[in-house]
Amino acid sequence: xxxxxxxxxxxxxxxxxxxxxxxxETRRDIADTVSAAVRRAPLLRDFVHIDVEQLDELDxxxxxxxxxxxxxxxxxxxxxxxxxxxxxxxxxxxxxxxxLRIQVMRSGLQVEEAWRxxxxxxxxxxxxxxxxxxPQFGYLTACxxxxxxxxxxxxxxxxxxxxxxxxxxxxxxxxxxxxxxxRGLHGEGTEALGDFFxxxxxxxxxxxxxxxxxxxxTSVIPRIVEYELAAREALLRTRPLALDDKIWRAVGALxxxxxxxxxxxxxxxxxxxxxxxxxxxxxxxxxxLNELFLQIQPAHLQKLHxxxxxxxxxxxxxxAFIRTRLSSN
Amino acid sequence: xxxxxxxxxxxxxxxxxxxxxxxxETRRDIADTVSAAVRRAPLLRDFVHIDVEQLDELDxxxxxxxxxxxxxxxxxxxxxxxxxxxxxxxxxxxxxxxxLRIQVMRSGLQVEEAWRxxxxxxxxxxxxxxxxxxPQFGYLTACxxxxxxxxxxxxxxxxxxxxxxxxxxxxxxxxxxxxxxxRGLHGEGTEALGDFFxxxxxxxxxxxxxxxxxxxxTSVIPRIVEYELAAREALLRTRPLALDDKIWRAVGALxxxxxxxxxxxxxxxxxxxxxxxxxxxxxxxxxxLNELFLQIQPAHLQKLHxxxxxxxxxxxxxxAFIRTRLSSN
Numbered sequence: 001x002x003x004x005x006x007x008x009x010x011x012x013x014x015x016x017x018x019x020x021x022x023x024x025e026t027r028r029d030i031a032d033t034v035s036a037a038v039r040r041a042p043l044l045r046d047f048v049h050i051d052v053e054q055l056d057e058l059d060x061x062x063x064x065x066x067x068x069x070x071x072x073x074x075x076x077x078x079x080x081x082x083x084x085x086x087x088x089x090x091x092x093x094x095x096x097x098x099x100l101r102i103q104v105m106r107s108g109l110q111v112e113e114a115w116r117x118x119x120x121x122x123x124x125x126x127x128x129x130x131x132x133x134x135p136q137f138g139y140l141t142a143c144x145x146x147x148x149x150x151x152x153x154x155x156x157x158x159x160x161x162x163x164x165x166x167x168x169x170x171x172x173x174x175x176x177x178x179x180x181x182x183r184g185l186h187g188e189g190t191e192a193l194g195d196f197f198x199x200x201x202x203x204x205x206x207x208x209x210x211x212x213x214x215x216x217x218t219s220v221i222p223r224i225v226e227y228e229l230a231a232r233e234a235l236l237r238t239r240p241l242a243l244d245d246k247i248w249r250a251v252g253a254l255x256x257x258x259x260x261x262x263x264x265x266x267x268x269x270x271x272x273x274x275x276x277x278x279x280x281x282x283x284x285x286x287x288x289l290n291e292l293f294l295q296i297q298p299a300h301l302q303k304l305h306x307x308x309x310x311x312x313x314x315x316x317x318x319x320a321f322i323r324t325r326l327s328s329n
Numbered sequence: 330x331x332x333x334x335x336x337x338x339x340x341x342x343x344x345x346x347x348x349x350x351x352x353x354e355t356r357r358d359i360a361d362t363v364s365a366a367v368r369r370a371p372l373l374r375d376f377v378h379i380d381v382e383q384l385d386e387l388d389x390x391x392x393x394x395x396x397x398x399x400x401x402x403x404x405x406x407x408x409x410x411x412x413x414x415x416x417x418x419x420x421x422x423x424x425x426x427x428x429l430r431i432q433v434m435r436s437g438l439q440v441e442e443a444w445r446x447x448x449x450x451x452x453x454x455x456x457x458x459x460x461x462x463x464p465q466f467g468y469l470t471a472c473x474x475x476x477x478x479x480x481x482x483x484x485x486x487x488x489x490x491x492x493x494x495x496x497x498x499x500x501x502x503x504x505x506x507x508x509x510x511x512r513g514l515h516g517e518g519t520e521a522l523g524d525f526f527x528x529x530x531x532x533x534x535x536x537x538x539x540x541x542x543x544x545x546x547t548s549v550i551p552r553i554v555e556y557e558l559a560a561r562e563a564l565l566r567t568r569p570l571a572l573d574d575k576i577w578r579a580v581g582a583l584x585x586x587x588x589x590x591x592x593x594x595x596x597x598x599x600x601x602x603x604x605x606x607x608x609x610x611x612x613x614x615x616x617x618l619n620e621l622f623l624q625i626q627p628a629h630l631q632k633l634h635x636x637x638x639x640x641x642x643x644x645x646x647x648x649a650f651i652r653t654r655l656s657s658n
């Protein structure tokens with residue numbers, strides 16, 4: 001039910017303007033300064049360095065789909081970079097909205113572990129960078145909503161049963177009780193695709209990192225997980241065939257379609273995922289399914305295919321790819 | 330493309346009131362008189378006689394689904410009967426709207442053959458019955474729209490490609506040009522289910538049976554068939570994958586669903602039928618498919634199951650039945 005945990009920190013380097021007010025040359029100086037710090041930190045010596053400015057559109061889209069950079073970073077202008085751990089568990093966006101956006105991703109609910117890792121990366125960088133820090137307010141950031149700890153904790157949840165039973169409002173309520181926000185798969189302002197929801201904090205001021213992480217770990221997320229489990233049990237108890245119908249129709253469509261959009265594929269894969277987790281289905285293993293979620297996305301599909309594809313071509317290739325991976329024999 | 334041809338004649342027996350003005354006893358006398366005539370006619374000696382009044386609701390629904398009686402006849406009150414040829418190709422409803430409604434059903438486009446058979450049945454009955462006939466107007470009927478020849482010719486067409494290409498208006502136009510009506514599967518006032526359409530005449534006065542049959546046989550129906558073939562060719566030429574997508578998704582849904590309404594099943598079976606006829610599909614033979622069209626209907630399903638079923642139970646049994654018949658191995 002808990003797909004992944006992400007923690008990110010917003011940081012800016014003292015002595016440089018915030019990016020909204022930075023000239024092209026300043027931007028480049030910032031990028032060079034941060035890149036140099038990453039290279040010097042022993043903890044980050046395996047990090048891969050990417051000049052996002054030099055990438056073509058498809059490669060940038062690929063990084064977005066892998067959650068290594070934000071859409072804003074992909075679509076931005078001027079000197080901007082990415083440094084990431086080869087396992088893709090940790091990444092540093094350079095010159096996104098702030099000079100640094102450090103993130104750590106973990107599968108499942110691992111808020112504390114993610115926090116410990118990102119805290120270590122933050123410390124390692126701070127040995128080579130002088131952060132903008134105000135004794136009263138904390139870390140200063142481009143957008144006031146990040147001032148303070150500069151931390152954002154996001155937990156991605158898969159809640160198909162709550163959607164089927166029309167109980168998503170419970171999730172909204174649980175989040176609001178702790179002043180957290182609920183969003184769709186690709187961050188702010190997007191709709192929930194394939195029943196994936198992201199719970200994240202909105203407040204970075206007046207609440208310590210440890211308190212925030214504790215809210216996620218011991219309160220909000222366990223409560224939402226309980227709701228989803230209860231909804232699954234209720235479906236299994238009262239309408240097992242309605243559940244099976246959803247799950248098997250999803251399998252049927254994925255194995256049969258000749259044209260499929262990524263949104264539709266996400267929704268069907270979501271139902272298959274629920275089928276695996278409720279034990280109603282075993283036609284596919286979880287790893288194959290997780291790979292499919294990633295690979296059916298437009299940029300991944302084109303990389304896999306080795307060339308640019310129009311929307312209709314992607315729809316054809318996506319359907320064919322899914323059929324191959326989910327074929328019954 | 331042409332599923333079936335149906336011809337029916339409306340007749341009333343001289344000396345009895347029309348049914349709208351007939352007392353219960355008169356109704357019974359009419360039924361007895363007509364039944365006796367059917368029994369006496371050598372041509373009709375194999376006919377099965379059914380007292381529709383005595384049937385329970387399920388059996389009447391079954392006869393409707395087999396197109397042996399109309400809904401009106403099933404839901405009517407008082408003495409009313411059915412006599413039909415064991416092959417179900419010919420049937421006589423006694424005391425539906427008129428004293429007699431004789432019908433002949435043939436598969437494919439066989440208007441002339443159906444006319445010849447029904448004309449013979451009509452003659453055979455007339456040797457034992459004195460029909461209401463007016464030298465100027467022709468046969469007199471309960472509803473003025475049937476006065477004259479009392480004939481209705483209906484041809485059932487399967488037009489999935491014209492629906493997919495949004496060209497059904499062409500069918501409407503072809504029909505209107507010859508003063509014919511286009512209706513859904515179960516006669517007047519119903520929507521087209523599973524892309525089945527019924528073309529029938531509206532005029533029974535001032536046009537001989539032979540002229541009318543000629544319109545169907547040589548003009549209207551061949552024109553509509555040509556439209557459908559052209560639409561199928563266009564789909565195959567310009568959007569073969571869109572066609573395959575429809576066809577295979579239908580197969581996928583039929584093989585996977587755990588709950589399915591009869592309308593949804595009809596629509597999917599219709600796409601499978603198109604798949605067979607365009608040669609894009611061979612996972613099922615036409616006979617199995619035609620049986621499915623009949624057997625997924627509510628009354629048939631309950632007969633098959635041996636007991637009354639609620640709507641949800643039917644939905645479960647229907648899905649299970651279809652899965653068994655269309656299983657891949």
